[in-house]
Amino acid sequence: MSHQTFLTPGPSALYPSFEKHLRTAxxxxxxxxxxxxxxFQSIYRETFEALQELFSLPEEYAVLFCGSANEIWERLLMNCVEKHSFHLVNGAFSKKFYQFSQQLHLQSGQQTAAFGAGFELENTQIPKDTELLALTHNETSAGVIMPEEVIHQLATQNPDALTVVDMVSSAPYPQLDFRKIDSAYFSVQKAFGMPAGLGVWLVNKACLAKAEEIEKNIEGRSTGTYHRLTHLWETFEKFETPETPNVLGIYLLGKIAQDMLQKGRDTIRKETDLKANMLYDFVEKKEGLEIFVQNPAHRSPTxxxxxxxxxxxxxxxxxAAKGFEIGSGYGEYxxxxxxxxxxPATSVAQIEEFIKVLDQSV
Amino acid sequence: MSHQTFLTPGPSALYPSFEKHLRTAxxxxxxxxxxxxxxFQSIYRETFEALQELFSLPEEYAVLFCGSANEIWERLLMNCVEKHSFHLVNGAFSKKFYQFSQQLHLQSGQQTAAFGAGFELENTQIPKDTELLALTHNETSAGVIMPEEVIHQLATQNPDALTVVDMVSSAPYPQLDFRKIDSAYFSVQKAFGMPAGLGVWLVNKACLAKAEEIEKNIEGRSTGTYHRLTHLWETFEKFETPETPNVLGIYLLGKIAQDMLQKGRDTIRKETDLKANMLYDFVEKKEGLEIFVQNPAHRSPTxxxxxxxxxxxxxxxxxAAKGFEIGSGYGEYxxxxxxxxxxPATSVAQIEEFIKVLDQSV
Structure with a gap:
């Protein structure tokens, strides 16, 4: 098979330095x-410190490792919700997180928006009893973002709820103020350009306190076993993990995060915006193609x-015959x-080349 | 750092063909x-078929992928036990599985043996209400095995219980009759010589039926979310997974399992026995060293x-200064x-060389 350039929103192109770091490992x-x-402790510490710097994490944050973002959804619900989480749902992945709450028999709620639409601050109604507010920075199925300022305002307006942010397919792009939110998470096979098999959970002490409260006070309620938040945190403090983790993945993530810091997060963000604008501009003008997300403020850059x-x-x-792999629509689309x-794994030159190929293929 | 030979019981030496398969991948x-x-479906199928052949799995078995053996313990308890699992505990890992049942608030029981001792068929007392009987082929912390015939007899004597076997640090060595047991599991970073981050769960339809029963009949009880057994099985039938899995790990596991088939499972077993005998024989004669496990029938080959x-x-x-990494004792030892x-990653010649080094180091 010829070497393809992957512009797919699932597993995607490997980060340019990936193979070099793999060889070193x-x-x-x-x-x-x-x-x-x-x-191993020094590998964990190094990866933690790189992510701490990349996301400007405050002191009270831990970086924990799970198998996938799916697992982080489950752990958040088991550990940080006694009864009521509330989910802003506008696509397959935000919906799945809500469905997990039902499978765990929580009394959770949701507000939905049409596929392709985002949430406006003034139209959202978050119930007062919400213990965990689930927001999605980038809904991978629909290509819709929630701008950072909306996330921050929702978090500020709901001080009694833990605000958690799905940035699975956008991190490290969003400039989140982690003092305002309580947790965010991503998977390494998207913007970090790594093989799948590692979910990364950024989580603060307010989430930990909630897990401790549930473990102590709710008779008969389990927060899980090896990956209950209290135990993950306890091992994190020694830069260890409860189980034998994906050591190689944790090492490679640290190295790629360091490369991203070297390049500069602002540079990565600007380059992402530049490439996104090139793509949206082309699609807007091209007959046979149409930008799906109507509101420009809600269009995903990633x-x-x-x-x-x-x-x-x-x-x-x-x-594909011309060397690029892209994704199909999600579900019924x-x-x-x-x-x-x-x-970030894809260069401006590659996007230029891809646009030519797209032009010839429609 | 010089290139070390890893004879460690945690993550260990990579399988000789690992790098070749990684390059191809x-x-x-x-x-x-x-x-x-x-x-991906054909990768999953290929890995499934290789493991099916390697373990002589009957038709009614699925091969499922989790993040670790720790996760498989949790999933087994959440999905296959309403109230009572029973655990034969003789080391840190069999104990941890039992402790998971307590963390999930099950009414589970245990029978313990001293560290370094195994279980004799005539002394084990399995309660009649046992829904899941947890046996350990190889207790990694103590180096104690339960011979296959004991496993088979315990399974046969307890037909109402699901018998599940921990072979984390021995598979593919044990010649288990999977018609007699209901599930077994292992981690890839031990005898399969791969990087950690994948737990492999061999599980039959009796376990699935139990999970279905719990989901339908036990009010308020959750079997989990993305990795509940019913959902894992449903996706397995299409050779898919609920979440984005460790695709690379699944691919490499299939290739290494094929290499093991090529070499022959009997050959691997005989070579393992040969190397184990060389090690035990040397230790027995060497002043300053002593075989820990008293009963020869309970001494682990791996x-x-x-x-x-x-x-x-x-x-x-x-x-270590002479090129070999080995493990320390577990816990207080x-x-x-x-x-x-x-x-299997280690050759007879390497064990010969290691014995010389051990001889000089005591």
């Missing part, structure tokens, strides 16, 4: 080291969703849309 | 492919635990024992 025998030794006048599967095939990931 | 861009596409007359940390350091992993 193999030479240093990182996959074989003990997860109970000093070498997952660009495009309506296609003809079957999208055929366009995707033509594009599968054959009506394309989704183009615009992650 | 990177060339084929496996880390970037969609987990919702045909390419994790050899040795009492040291002097501080084991000093012996471990000397050995940390400085009184050494643990030597004898996994």
């Amino acid at each position: 193999l030479d240093a025998q990182i996959p074989s080291i003990s997860h109970r030794g000093k070498k 997952v660009i969703v495009v309506n296609t006048a003809t079957e999208s599967s055929k366009i995707i095939q033509k594009i 599968k054959n009506k849309q394309i989704r183009i990931a615009n992650f | 990177l060339d084929a861009q496996i880390p970037s492919i969609s987990h919702r596409g045909k390419k 994790v050899i635990v040795v009492n040291t007359a002097t501080e084991s940390s000093k012996i471990i350091q000397k050995i 940390k400085n009184k024992q050494i643990r030597i992993a004898n996994f």
Whole structure:
């Protein structure tokens, strides 16, 4: 198979420095080291410090590792909600988080917006008894963002709720003020350009306090076992993990986060905006294509969703034959849309090249 | 750092063909492919078929993927136990599985044996109401095995219980009759010689039926969310997973399982026995060292635990300076024992060389 350029919103292109760091890790025998030794502790510390700097995390934050963002949804609900979480749902992934609350028999609520629409501050109604408010910075299925200032205002207006932010397919793009929110999380196979298998959970002491309260006060309620928040936090304080973790993934994440710091988070953000504008501008002018998200303020810079006048599967095939992989629409939009990931692994030159290919393929 | 040979019972030496398969996977861009596409389905199928053959799994078995064996303990208890699991506990890991049942507020029971001892069929007392019987083929902390025939007899004597077998640090060594047991599991960073981050769950339809029963009949009881057994099984039937899984790990596991089939499982077992005998024979004769497990029938072929007359940390350091990494004792035995992993990744020649080094280091 020829070497393809992946602009897919699921697993995606590997970060340019990924292979170099992998080689170094193999030479240093990182996959074989003990997860109970000093070498692993210093890897965890290094990755923690890089992410702490990349996201400007306040002191009271831990960085914890799970298997996936799906797992983080489950752990958040089991550990930080006695009865009521509340979910702003505008796509498949925010909906799945809400559905998890139902599968755990919580009395959670949701406010929904149409697929492709975002939430306006003035129209959201968050119940007073909300213990955990679930917001999505970037809804991967619809390509819709919630601007940072809306996230911050919702968090500020609901001081009794823990505000948690899904940035699975946008981190490190969003400039979140982590003093205002309580937790955020992402998966490494999106904008960090790594193989899947690691969910990264940024979480503060208010979430920990809630988990402690549930464990102490709610008769018969379990917060889980090896990955209950109290235990994850306890091991984090020694830069250890409850189980044998994805040591290699934690190492590589730290190295890529350091590379991102080296490049500069602002530079990455500006480059992402530049590439996103190139894509949206082209789509706007191109016959047979249409920007899906109506409100420009809600258009995702990292997952660009495009309506296609003809079957999208055929366009995707033509594009693949010319060296680029892109995503189909999600769910019922599968054959009506394309989704183009615009992650830091992809250069401006690659997006220029891709736009030419897209132009020829529609 | 010089290249060390890892004979550690945690993460351990990589399987000899690991790097070759990793290179092929990177060339084929496996880390970037969609987990919702045909390419991933065929990877899952291929890994499933290799493990099915390696373990002689009957038709009614699924192979499911979790983040770790810790996760599999939690999923087994949440999905296959309404009230009573029963655990034969003789070390840190069998104890942890039992403790998980307490953290989930089940009314589980345990029978304990001294650290270093195994269970005799005639002395075990399994309560009649046991829904899930937790057995450990190889207790990694103590280097104690439960022979396959004991596992099979316990399973047969308790037909109303689901029998599940921990083979975390011994698979593919044990020749289990999967028609007699209901589930077994392992982690890839032990005898499969891979980086950690994948727990492999072999599970039959009797376990699935139990999970369905709990979901339908037990008011207010949750079996979990994305990784509840019913959902894992549903996705398995399409060779998919609920979340974005560790695609690269699943691919590499399949390739290594194929290599093991190529070599022959009997050959691997015989080689393991040969190397284990070399190690035990040497330890028996060497002054300053003593085999920990008294009963020869309970001595693990894959994790050899040795009492040291002097501080084991000093012996471990000397050995490390000569190119071999081994494990310390577990818990309170940390400085009184050494643990030597004898996994398929290590050749007879390497064990010969290691024995010379051990001889010089005590």
